[in-house]
Amino acid sequence: MGELGSRVAVRRLAPLLMGVLALAACGGSAAGSGGSEPVVKVGLVVPLTGEGSANAEPVVQGANLALDDINARHLAGNRRLEFVQVDDATDPQTAQQVCTRLVTQDQVVAIVGSENTPSRAACNQAAESQDIPYFAGNGTGGNVCYPNMFFFGLVPNQQVNPLVDYLIQKQGLKSFFILGSDYAPPKGSVAVAQKEIPAQGGRILSINYEPLNTTQFSSDVARIAAAKPDVIMDALVGNDQIPYHKQVRDDPRTASIPQASLQMNEAVARAIGPEAVGIYVADDYITGDPSAANRAWKAALTKKYGSRAQPSFFAAETYDATEFLAAAMRKANSTDGKAIIDAVTHVSIKGPRGTIVIKPSSHGYATLAAHIGRVASDYSIDQIAVTPPVDPVVTCPSA
Numbered sequence: 001m002g003e004l005g006s007r008v009a010v011r012r013l014a015p016l017l018m019g020v021l022a023l024a025a026c027g028g029s030a031a032g033s034g035g036s037e038p039v040v041k042v043g044l045v046v047p048l049t050g051e052g053s054a055n056a057e058p059v060v061q062g063a064n065l066a067l068d069d070i071n072a073r074h075l076a077g078n079r080r081l082e083f084v085q086v087d088d089a090t091d092p093q094t095a096q097q098v099c100t101r102l103v104t105q106d107q108v109v110a111i112v113g114s115e116n117t118p119s120r121a122a123c124n125q126a127a128e129s130q131d132i133p134y135f136a137g138n139g140t141g142g143n144v145c146y147p148n149m150f151f152f153g154l155v156p157n158q159q160v161n162p163l164v165d166y167l168i169q170k171q172g173l174k175s176f177f178i179l180g181s182d183y184a185p186p187k188g189s190v191a192v193a194q195k196e197i198p199a200q201g202g203r204i205l206s207i208n209y210e211p212l213n214t215t216q217f218s219s220d221v222a223r224i225a226a227a228k229p230d231v232i233m234d235a236l237v238g239n240d241q242i243p244y245h246k247q248v249r250d251d252p253r254t255a256s257i258p259q260a261s262l263q264m265n266e267a268v269a270r271a272i273g274p275e276a277v278g279i280y281v282a283d284d285y286i287t288g289d290p291s292a293a294n295r296a297w298k299a300a301l302t303k304k305y306g307s308r309a310q311p312s313f314f315a316a317e318t319y320d321a322t323e324f325l326a327a328a329m330r331k332a333n334s335t336d337g338k339a340i341i342d343a344v345t346h347v348s349i350k351g352p353r354g355t356i357v358i359k360p361s362s363h364g365y366a367t368l369a370a371h372i373g374r375v376a377s378d379y380s381i382d383q384i385a386v387t388p389p390v391d392p393v394v395t396c397p398s399a
Helices: 004-012 015-025 051-072 092-104 117-129 156-170 184-199 218-227 238-250 266-272 292-308 313-332 337-346
Strands: 039-046 080-087 111-113 134-136 149-151 175-181 203-210 231-235 259-261 280-283 348-351 354-357 371-375 381-386
Touching (some): 039 313, 051 292, 051 313, 156 184, 156 371, 184 203, 218 238, 231 238, 238 259, 292 348
Parallel strands (some): 134 149, 259 280
Antiparallel strands (some): 348 354
16 A cells, blocks of 8 residues: 555654545545545456356456556556456446446546457447547457557457468468358458468468357368368367367378367367367467566466466456556556547557557557467467567458
8 A cells, every 4th residue: 555655654644644645545536636646447347257257367367467567667657557347247238338337437547358349349339439448458350440449469360371371481381271160250360361371372272161069070071181281270169179170180081181270279279188289370479488578477477366377368468458558648648538549559568478569550459479389288389489570450341
């Protein structure tokens, strides 16, 4: 509750004044009160319940670790940030309700969130109406644009293009068989691959889609066996990956064909088991990144949360979104929403994923490095390459 000098001074003051200062130091004052470090409220919107709740814990951990760093190092200037955390229940109607409350009752100066697309759009109706910036600790298909919203996850070209380049140029894998879920986000990634593979000198033998929740992939395995590709690239969503990868690896005709996945992560790899080992992936963060910045970040997360620490891209993206908010606020030297929004393209941060900027031409999307990895025998992902920062390719819908 404040620095040592403040505590000493408080003990020497009259009881009434001591109580006032203690209240301010604990967050009982609003920005602009008499304290030397006014408290500024920021909304933290997370799906603590509903379908999205499985990833809530690392999101909360990443955001709060950033908050500790910001306040300890005064990165938001002469202000102390404080989260007002709400649950969007993975539901757009709930998201709109809780975000309206954040804006109108709690009077937050910004929102940090990690929501799915419908809930994020609903929440942002409240934020945008009041020129409140929204810092999203995740990505999209690159086709969602709001003047007050900033994204810190990958768009398809930032993931697909580096992975295709690595497979073709570094591994010499030229011919691709692509299988995806019949669902908008993976189809958007496949569309990027359709352009990038021939541009890199490769060729696509076949593209197939399966409905969500498919469990039997025998016909796809037969088509893969007949096509004899150099590499299989999948864009399958969720639990569909588990039966698919098992069936591909259990069939002697396809067992030895290299695989690359646009949806694989460590949790999925563990669920699949031995059949996941060796699959190539690309993401904006890999837990096993040996960089000094990532090692320090993981150590800080472990110090704060102990055995509960969950370093992952969910935590890293929300951490960076929170740090970026503080950088923009410091640059603006203001808690006014419009001033913070205007400052975003004039700052950068360095975090566990490297240096991150948002360029004026990127419509609010971050420029990020791609991390290429491969699933190891313990189902972690070994990092094998890191690209220079990749600019996002964004297609904003017309007004």
